[in-house]
Amino acid sequence: MxxxxxxxxxxxxxxxxxxxxxxxxxxxxxxxxxxxxxxxTSNLLSSLALDKCTEAVKNEVGTHPYSPSESDSDHVKYVTLIWNNVGSAKRAECRYIMDQGITLLKIDDRTVIEKEAATTVAPAAPRPAHHQ
Incomplete structure (x- = not known):
């Protein structure tokens, strides 16, 4: 045993x-x-966009929007979310850009937020001086 x-x-x-x-x-x-x-990165971007846009739409419409009807994203820089029939609104559209926040918020035909998306181009590095 x-x-x-x-x-x-x-x-x-x-x-x-x-x-x-x-x-x-x-x-x-x-x-x-x-x-x-x-x-x-994609998951973080989607989560941030959903949180911020849901809050912004709720503040404007007064009703909590649940799952977006449509979404579009490059999975790196931006997410666009669209809700249909949220409270009194027929359509709510929100665009969230990483490091810039909400750049577009439209409720029906009314534009609540519209910011020009900043391009993130790094300035050219200074050229080294030649010493003689």
Missing amino acids: ESNVVKGLVGFAIVMAVGFVIVGTTRETPQEKIQGAFLQ
């Missing part, structure tokens, strides 16, 4: 050791890291 218990414990230890070796030797490739970062 004791030999079966010992064999079972040794077998379990071997399985655990093999598992640790497999997990320890598996590494993320650079492509998998990039895909993970892209998914995190």
